[in-house]
Amino acid sequence: MENNTTSSEWDQLMRASVAAPEPPESFLADLDGRLRAQQRKRALRAGFQRRVFAAALGSTLTLALLLVAVAGPERVIAAVRNALGFIPGIGFVSADAPVRVLAEPVRVEREGIAITLTRVTAESTGTNVSFTVEGLPVPDGAPSAGEGICPGVSAIAWPGGGLFSSTGGGGGPLGGSFTWNESFPSIPPTEMEATLIIPCIPMTVAGDYPANWEIPFRLVPTDAPALFATVEPTATVSPPPSATATDTKEAFPGISIGVERISELEDGYLLIGILEWDEKQYAMADASGSEFTLTDRDGRILPVENIGSVPEEPAAPNSAFWSLRVSGKNLRGPVTIRLDSLFVFLRDPLTFSFDTGENPRAGQEWEIGKSFSVSGHPLTVLRAEYILENSMPGLSVSVQTPPEILHVVVGSNNPPEAGGGPGESFESGIYRWRVFLQSPPSGRVELFIQQMTIQGEWTTTWDPPQD
Structure with a gap:
């Protein structure tokens, strides 16, 4: 194996590369309140991402990590909004400076493994990179406890x-071939040549x-x-007053x-678009990976693509952006935009516990039978089973979930x-999730449910410009 840089040398290189001068105290004070709110948001997302990461290692589940930037004070956010642009095939970019x-x-092959650099977008606000890895064997399970996993931290020189x-x-699915995406600071505008340095293949041992x-x-x-223009907000279409509590249109109020x-x-x-939620019920919500349906005034379904997350945070802490690319011109408005499902992070977790005894064995089960209500929808934790996967303990x-809770x-x-x-869904309405543990269970185990995908019908309208 080729390895000409020691771990300590690489650590020193990385520490030196991210060194930066201290910002003025006045700027820090101005940012403090907003940073705290945005850090809480990112911490919630990170918790979800860590669980998905382990799922990818265990079963090549697609890993979708959100890359989120720190939002500045309101005046900075306003400036970013005015400067945000979009280039088809590239994505969101800053419009206040040239984009490279x-x-x-560029493809490099070594020992039967190929890495191909497929995308680099360098702008004033940062640099985004994508590369594919091919030729890896498909893993047969999660890495054994104690094995060192490459975190996927690259560098640009x-x-x-x-x-x-x-x-x-982040990236995925892992095994065989996968795509990895990374974000970096901005490459100096005078530089037109650089080198991507990958110390180890991400997420491998x-x-x-x-x-x-x-x-x-x-x-x-x-x-x-292409630049964006701000449009007048459109009111969310409310369900009819006669709708019952089980009607999916109001299955989860406050969104x-x-x-x-x-x-x-x-x-x-x-x-x-913007997604808003009741902060008393939800700590976070996200529609960047959800399916949207758009229909014109004649009921015709319009071709649409969910672009995903926007490299910007809204001013309000209980909100998030989503983005759609709509094909076609001269659309017959008003156009109805419908969102059928989204990911939420409950403000108050659903907690439950049980006693495993001192020396539980793999395959042992415990009946729990604890019920909860999520916006009036019953959810019951039925049982837990002790599992071992490549020496990694888990449960x-x-x-038992209702139709309105998908995951x-x-x-x-x-x-x-x-x-x-x-996770696994069954026709009986039972959903099964595996949680891996840092140590084998012993005595009282304390678990919780705070993240879920919910199903409903949230709508708004948009009037396209007419020639």
Whole structure:
């Protein structure tokens, strides 16, 4: 195996690369309140991401990590909103400075494994990179406890000695081939050549595969992005007064959607919408991976693509952006936008516990039978089974869920959890989730449910411009 850089040398390199001068005290004071609110949001997302990460290791479940940036004070947010642009095939970019992109894909092969750099977007607010990994064997389970996993932290270097490390990343599914995405600080605008440095293949056991990959690449200018215009907010369509409590339109009250900005593209429109929730019921909600349905005034379904998360945080702490690309022009409005499901993080977790005894064995089960109500919908934790997967201890928890709750995530406070997943749904309405533990269970186990995917019908309207 090739490995010319020691771990300590690499650590020193990374620490040096992220060093930065201290900002003025006045700026820090101005940012403090907003940073605290946005950090709470990211902490909630990170908890969900850690559980999905372990699921990917255990069963090649698709890993979708959100890369979120720290939002500044309101005046900074307003400036970012005015400067946000979109380039088809590239995504959201800053419109206040030139954007550079990868000139051509670059492929490097070593010992039967190939890494291909497929995307680089360098702008004033940061640099986003995507690469694919091919030729890895498909894992037969989660890594054994104690094995070192490559965290997937790369670096970018350019001529003259400049270098910095990534600020976040993720990808999947793992095994065989997968795509990995990472974000970095902004490459200096004068630099058109650089090298991506990958110390180890992300999410693999350190030492099993070639290390210290170097992929040189070139950047070229791209076309100017399409800009966004702010639109008047549209009221959320409410269910009729006669709707019953079980009607999916009001199955989970306190959640609403609206359209905030629009950008006209050559072949359609890009919409940025906002999702808002009652902060007394939910700590977070997210529709970046949800399915939207758009219909015009004649009832015709319009072609639409969910672009995903927006590289910006709304001003309100109990809100999040979503974005859609709508194909076609001269649309017959008003257009109805419908969201059928979304991910939520409950403000108050559903907690339950049981006693495993001193020396439980794999395959042993415990009946729990504890019921909860989520916005009037019954949810019952039925039982738990002790499992071992490649020496990693865990619990498989069965939950009876109503049709309005599509997916739940079970976490563990005692013993501390090491991740979780995947989940399984059954026709009987039982949902099963595996939570992995940092140590084998013994005595009283304390679990909780706080994250779930819910089903409803949230709608708003949008009036497309007419020629």
